[in-house]
Amino acid sequence: MTTGVAERKRSTARRFVVPVARVLTIVLVGALAVWKLDLDEVHDAFHITSWAFLTIAILANFASVGFKGLAWKGVVDALPGMRSRTRYRELLSPLFVGFLFNTVLAARVGEIVKVLLLRRRLERRGERPPTTTLLGTVVAENLVSTITWVGLVIAIGLFLPLPSYAWVASISLGLGCLVVVMVALLSGPGRQLPPWLNTGPLWARATRAVTRLWGAVRESHLGLRDPRQMSLVVGASLATWLAQWTGIYFTLMAFGLERVGWGGAGLLLVTITLAQAFPVLPGNLLVFQAAAVVPLTASYGVSAAEAIAFSVVLQATEAVVGVAVGFMFLVAEGVGFGQLRRQAEEEDRRTTSRGTAPVDTLAGQ
Known part of the structure; x- marks a missing residue:
């Protein structure tokens, strides 16, 4: 008590x-x-030279989210327990509502929100995958997406100059994700964790906490052993990053910063993506701005006022997709923001408190 x-x-x-x-x-x-x-200088810097380019940037960000939905669909369809493939529209609403939550909140509550909404839709047609398994598909999609992002960064760096810190950070993150994916693909179907992660007293508590999620991630990767399914996920992930890169480039063009070019847009793709991987403040405010301002001022000689104005508008072009479109899907779902947030937080606590339970006993949650 x-x-x-x-x-x-x-x-x-x-x-x-x-x-x-x-x-x-x-x-x-x-x-x-x-x-x-x-x-006054910052105010004057908020001068859009081309609204057409800014519109293209917003459309590119919208397409980026849509392609991410295709990648997630590829992982969900590959689950061993799925009797039939999902419809793209079944994932679209959960995806955008999850994006809404991730945009306005600091924590990654949106990942749980979109899983809860997808589970509800799948249950309507008789599919009952465990919540943890669906969370595993989110993790698996993010891992494959990150590795694809590193590949794109390397390709950009081969043709357009990137500073050394962009190479080091990208390759380090990509190698870490690649290790997780390879271990998951090579794990036996009946194994929750690799043996080297399940031995020794120091790993006892860590094993209990990680086993449940690892089992879900491993299960999500089983279907990706099919080259065609993996190619679908990788291709959609690549399209996601290309759309984001395009959105950044055309936002630069809208501000008349043509001199930064595609190479600078690629560098911003690196720094902003790394910053968004660690959400500290709601909407990643300030962290996002720092990730855009520092490379622009240090590497391309853009004034601080121009860089700040650009960073604010760039974040707005990305946020408008999550906030505006996500809110419309939230209304269509017929559930309030606060209610869905409480459900996600409760699910998060339930997942944490049952960390000792095996994955296959959680069906129907």
């Missing part, structure tokens, strides 16, 4: 302390920007 009360107190404290800390961070950084920057 005492433990439960203490846990509730800690949960309440986190609920208030974390948002307050985030708001204070935004206020402090904003105050520093006001102090250091010439606001």
Whole structure:
């Protein structure tokens, strides 16, 4: 009883302390920007030279999300327990609603939200994959997508100059994801974790926490052993990144920053993607701006005011897809934002608290 009360107190404290800390961070950084920057210069920098290019950038970002849905569909369809292939429209609404949650919240609640919505749709036609298995498809799609992104970055670097830190960060992240994917593909069908991750007393607690998710990720990769299915996921992932790269380039063009070019757009694709991998503030505010401003000012001589204005508009072109389109799909789902958030947080707690349970006992959750 005492433990439960203490846990509730800690949960309440986190609920208030974390948002307050985030708001204070935004206020402090904003105050520093006001102090250091010439606001009139920043205001003048918000000058769009071509609204047509900006429209193309928004459409490219919309296409990027659509291609990501195709990649996720490829992973879901490859699940061993699926009796029939999903329809693309069944994933479209969960995908955009999840994007909405990831855009306006700091944590990756959107990943759980889209899984909950997809599970509800699949249950309507008699499919009952475990929630953890569907979470595994999200992880698997993200892993394959990251490896594809690294391949694209390498291809960009072969033809367009990229700084050394972009190479190191991209290849390091890609190698880590490649290891996970290869271990998952090579694991036996009845194995939850590779033997070298399941031995020794130091791994006892870690194994209990990781087993459930690892089993789901491994199961999600089983169908990807089919070269055709893997090619579908990789191809859709590549199209996702190409669309994002295009969106960044045309946003640069809309600001008259043609001199940055495709190479600079490729560098921004690297820095912004790395920044978005670690969501700290809602909508990744400030972190996104830093990821765009630093390379533009340091590598391409863009003024700080222009870089800040560009970063704000670039984030807006990406956010409008998640917020506007995601909100419309949320209304169509007939569920409130707060209600869906509570369901996702409850599912997250349930998943964590049952970390010792084997994956195959969680069907129907």
